Amino acid sequence: DAGITQSPRYKITETGRQVTLMCHQTWSHSYMFWYRQDLGHGLRLIYYSAAADITDKGEVPDGYVVSRSKTENFPLTLESATRSQTSVYFCASRGGVSQPQHFGDGTRLSIL
C-alpha cells in the first residue's frame, strides 16, 4: 500500500549505542523530514531533505545524522545515543512546497 512507514515502532537501547530509525515512503515525494515529539515541546524538526543527496539541519540536529541516497528512504541515525534522545520520532514527507506533510506512525525510542 502507498504511504509512509517507519521502523521499528518501538526500540529500547543503551547509552552510547548507535541506533538507526528507518523511514520509507512510496509517493516519490521530494521532501522528507524527521521530527521528535517531547512533552512540553510539541514537534521539533531534526533534519530535512529536499531531494536525494540533499539534506539540511532543522531546529534540533545535534547528535543525529541523516542520509538520503534514494528518494524513498530517509534513515535517521543516533551515533552515540544519550538519555536526552529518549523521545517519539516521526518521519514525514511531502510533494510540492504548497502540499501538506504526511506523517508516519512514529518510533518510540527509549535510551536507558
Add this chain to the structure above:
Amino acid sequence: DQQVKQNSPSLSVQEGRISILNCDYTNSMFDYFLWYKKYPAEGPTFLISISSIKDKNEDGRFTVFLNKSAKHLSLHIVPSQPGDSAVYFCAATEFSYGGSQGNLIFGKGTKLSVKP
C-alpha cells in the same frame, strides 16, 4: 522563543457543541497555516489549512479562521463528536519568502476531549 503558541493544553466539550481551538503566532512572515490531528500511537494527520490571503477556510465540520492583524487563528469543529477527541497541532510556515522551504513550525498542541 516560541513562534507558534497554543496556550490551552486541553479543552473539554460536550458532544454536539462547538469546539474552538486557538493558536497565536509571532512571526509576521508566516503566510500558510495548517492544523493537524493526532491520535495516541499514531502520526499527526493533516486536517485543514489556510493561506494568508484568506481569512476563512471550511471543510465539512471544520473551519479555520485567520486574523492576520492579531496574528491569531482558530479551528472550529461543529458539531463536535467523540471521535474528534485527539491532540490538535497548529503549524505555520513561510512559503512566499523561500528560505524555509516550507518547513513547519508547530505549536505544543491542545488535547480535545469530546464527551458523549
